[in-house]
């Protein structure tokens with residue numbers, strides 16, 4: 001079942017997601033619904049707070065850039081991250097444009113570390129530790145921010161951030177639920 005998206009201005013996007021204590025049918029159903037919702041919107045990642053569930057859980061299907069000029073972009077397999085912990089960011093960062101299903105139509109460059117270590121639980125309940133780099137690391141960090149109440153626009157600084165304000169106000173107005 002597709003789930004309604006929480007848009008910029010919704011307080012749930014600013015809350016820290018609660019730890020998932022048990023991977024039960026409810027969590028499995030939530031993940032299945034999140035996958036359907038993400039794919040429907042052609043998203044590359046989705047965090048539980050974006051579908052109004054304040055939990056430390058997100059999914060990714062990160063893009064993989066082509067290795068040669070005549071090749072196409074592909075996608076990494078779908079990944080589920082429950083109660084994630086990110087560590088060991090590399091000092092070197094890289095900047096590229098990000099967007100977010102909760103902030104439609106807004107894109108801005110964000111600098112993030114090239115590589116990070118991620119410890120998380122998968123849907124089978126197994127704890128794993130893995131290194132991610134490039135776009136995959138970026139999508140993971142973007143989604144991990146969501147479960148900490150952080151949005152990518154918070155990482156856009158100075159004049160560039162100010163330039164986003166009119167668009168953000170518009171989104172807030174358009175998607176706010178009438179009282």
Ligand code: ZN
Nearest residue numbers: 099100101102
């Ligand atoms: Zn997002």
